[in-house]
Amino acid sequence: MLLDPNHYDPAHLDDETRRLLRATVDWFEARGKRQLIADAQDKVWYTEFLDFVKREKLFATFCTPASVDGTKRWDAARNAAFSEVLGFYGLQYWYAWQVTVLGLGPIWMSDNSEAKQKAAALLDSGAVFAFGLSEKEHGADVYSTDMIVTKTETGYTATGGKYYIGNGNVAGMVSVFGKLADSDEYVFFAVDSQHENFELVKNVVDSQMFVSEFRLDAYPLTDADILHRGPDAFSAALNTVNVGKFNLCTASIGICEHSFYEAITHAHNRILYGNPVTNFPHVRQNFVDAYARLTAMKLFADRSVDYFRSAGENDRRYLLFNPITKMKVTSEGENVIDLLWDVIAAKGFEKDTYFTRATADIRALPKLEGTVHVNLALVLKFMPNYFFNPKAYDEVPTRHDATDDDFFWHQGPARGLGKIQFHDWEPIYTEHAHLPNVALFHEQAKAVKTLLTTAAPDEAQQKDLDFLLNLGHLFTLVVYGQLVLEQAKITNTDQHVLDQIFDVLVRDFAGYATALHGKASSTEAQQQWAVGQIRKPHVDQARFDAVWQQVEALSGRYEMRP
Numbered sequence: 219m220l221l222d223p224n225h226y227d228p229a230h231l232d233d234e235t236r237r238l239l240r241a242t243v244d245w246f247e248a249r250g251k252r253q254l255i256a257d258a259q260d261k262v263w264y265t266e267f268l269d270f271v272k273r274e275k276l277f278a279t280f281c282t283p284a285s286v287d288g289t290k291r292w293d294a295a296r297n298a299a300f301s302e303v304l305g306f307y308g309l310q311y312w313y314a315w316q317v318t319v320l321g322l323g324p325i326w327m328s329d330n331s332e333a334k335q336k337a338a339a340l341l342d343s344g345a346v347f348a349f350g351l352s353e354k355e356h357g358a359d360v361y362s363t364d365m366i367v368t369k370t371e372t373g374y375t376a377t378g379g380k381y382y383i384g385n386g387n388v389a390g391m392v393s394v395f396g397k398l399a400d401s402d403e404y405v406f407f408a409v410d411s412q413h414e415n416f417e418l419v420k421n422v423v424d425s426q427m428f429v430s431e432f433r434l435d436a437y438p439l440t441d442a443d444i445l446h447r448g449p450d451a452f453s454a455a456l457n458t459v460n461v462g463k464f465n466l467c468t469a470s471i472g473i474c475e476h477s478f479y480e481a482i483t484h485a486h487n488r489i490l491y492g493n494p495v496t497n498f499p500h501v502r503q504n505f506v507d508a509y510a511r512l513t514a515m516k517l518f519a520d521r522s523v524d525y526f527r528s529a530g531e532n533d534r535r536y537l538l539f540n541p542i543t544k545m546k547v548t549s550e551g552e553n554v555i556d557l558l559w560d561v562i563a564a565k566g567f568e569k570d571t572y573f574t575r576a577t578a579d580i581r582a583l584p585k586l587e588g589t590v591h592v593n594l595a596l597v598l599k600f601m602p603n604y605f606f607n608p609k610a611y612d613e614v615p616t617r618h619d620a621t622d623d624d625f626f627w628h629q630g631p632a633r634g635l636g637k638i639q640f641h642d643w644e645p646i647y648t649e650h651a652h653l654p655n656v657a658l659f660h661e662q663a664k665a666v667k668t669l670l671t672t673a674a675p676d677e678a679q680q681k682d683l684d685f686l687l688n689l690g691h692l693f694t695l696v697v698y699g700q701l702v703l704e705q706a707k708i709t710n711t712d713q714h715v716l717d718q719i720f721d722v723l724v725r726d727f728a729g730y731a732t733a734l735h736g737k738a739s740s741t742e743a744q745q746q747w748a749v750g751q752i753r754k755p756h757v758d759q760a761r762f763d764a765v766w767q768q769v770e771a772l773s774g775r776y777e778m779r780p
Contacts (some may be wrong), residue, residue, distance in 0.1 A: 219513050219715075220475045221306055222776050223247060228299050232620040235296045238274060239303060246307040251778040254308060258575055259405025261426045263387075267311055272344025275301075277318055283326055284622035286338050291622035292326075294464070294526050298519065303466040305472025309579035309676050310426040312469045314346055316386030319465060321347030324393040324406045326627045328445040333408055337391055345390030349462075351455055354381035354431065360404070360455050365396030366689065367405050367439065368683055374439040374602075376407065380430065380770065384706050386411055386430025387418055393445065394434070395455055404451035407443045456632035460540050463586070463628065464526065467519045467543040470551030471582045474512050475700065477576045479776045481505075481558040486773035496770065501561050504767045506762060508557040510718045513711070514702050515547045515554075517719075521705035527617035529625050534638045535611075538600040538697065545593035546694050548583040555580045572778065594690035595683065599635045601693050609639035616708055643696065646703045653713060654756035655720035656703070662698040662727045662751050673743035685737050691730045699723055714764040721755040728752045 304312035538708030735748035
């Protein structure tokens with residue numbers, strides 16, 4: 219299940235994509251672990267990496283839609299693979315790619331053909347891009363922007379500041395969100411980071427990445443720089459996040475995979491009290507739990523890609539799976555690192571390890587412009603229809619085809635989430651009822667419907683975000699398990715591993731049920747419901763041992779070239 223650079227060949231993708239991904243792996247391996255770590259510690263801007271990107275036209279190939287250049291395509295399946303590779307070697311490299319994706323979103327979504335052609339040419343020349351949405355005083359609150367665009371005799375001027383803007387030091391184009399002074403309408407426009415009216419204030423983080431604060435001071439604009447106006451600008455902001463923030467989950471997966479190799483190789487070859495560390499039962503439990511969680515992360519993310527690529531005006535189910543990839547998969551990444559860190563302990567602080575970078579970087583992903591609680595609140599909008607109003611859809615196939623994902627640039631208005639319907643979630647659980655922990659978890663999942671029909675949140679609780687967010691965690695687990703099972707069926711995932719995944723999910727569900735029981739506003743009926751969901755997973759030592767053998771086999775399998 220884990221990405222292994224020694225044998226990396228994503229055979230499910232086309233030949234040219236495989237070549238570029240393999241070239242990326244080879245570039246990092248040739249650079250070597252010591253150099254990557256030293257560059258990160260010294261906060262060296264990654265010129266050599268961007269030179270490689272330019273030479274291979276990586277960002278241009280992966281980030282240009284066919285509608286702009288018929289020789290290229292935007293393909294979410296290969297973009298996910300690329301994102302995972304970059305995360306595997308370092309979040310900072312992934313970040314340069316990630317904010318380029320975000321910066322391009324408003325451009326590709328616009329009707330401004332001149333801006334599109336300019337962006338395509340810049341990509342071909344090796345440029346990176348930036349997404350100017352967040353502000354120092356408001357974060358990503360798009361309702362409160364202080365970036366003001368004023369009409370002049372010859373065009374417009376833009377004045378205001380932006381904060382947390384990756385690549386702001388070198389971006390060929392920065393997509394900036396603001397308001398028109400005369401009408402208060404939203405507007406997206408493009409600027410050049412090297413323009414004299416663009417003031418680069420500072421890097422706001424102590425890192426190799428450049429996460430900029432910048433100011434525009436009467437920056438001159440023409441109609442050729444305007445990307446969106448009014449409601450379209452607002453939708454472009456949210457729809458860009460729908461596309462770009464998916465990459466958070468695959469970066470988290472890559473970080474966890476590299477960390478897993480370091481952790482199991484260290485622990486399995488370390489002797490304490492006369493025994494290998496991995497002989498201790500609690501150590502094996504940590505590793506098996508971490509492996510199960512990481513496998514589930516990959517299964518959910520892979521299946522989500524299929525729904526993204528198959529989306530259309532009449533199928534917007536991806537809008538539920540998207541916040542779960544941003545929130546749940548990345549949070550699971552934190553859990554994986556914590557489980558591994560508890561085993562390797564002090565080793566996780568050593569400056570010559572990948573792991574010590576991972577412990578800091580993994581924390582960023584659930585918090586990047588879409589914190590966990592924001593995504594949980596979004597997820598709740600879908601819950602009534604998910605449980606009580608299913609709809610028949612054609613089955614979504616595995617989407618590894620080398621085609622362009624044009625719908626991403628035509629998602630339409632960012633509204634109507636509560637009207638989106640989903641296919642019946644229960645059949646895939648029933649199909650896997652032969653696995654004891656899937657059957658147990660299915661009982662817990664059905665109990666959420668019972669809670670909503672017999673002890674639903676009252677009027678006061680519906681305004682109590684603390685209570686609702688916990689309910690959101692329970693709902694999220696149901697959706698998470700559903701897509702894990704769908705992908706496991708497609709890939710014929712080892713049944714021992716799959717049941718071990720649901721061993722974890724049964725415990726997680728019980729934990730959130732316990733938390734709901736303890737909420738200040740929970741009613742007696744809700745407390746009784748919560749107690750009823752505390753289940754012990756089905757214990758099977760043979761299953762556990764089979765999964766442990768898979769984990770054990772990873773010891774020494776990969777170590778980055780020095």
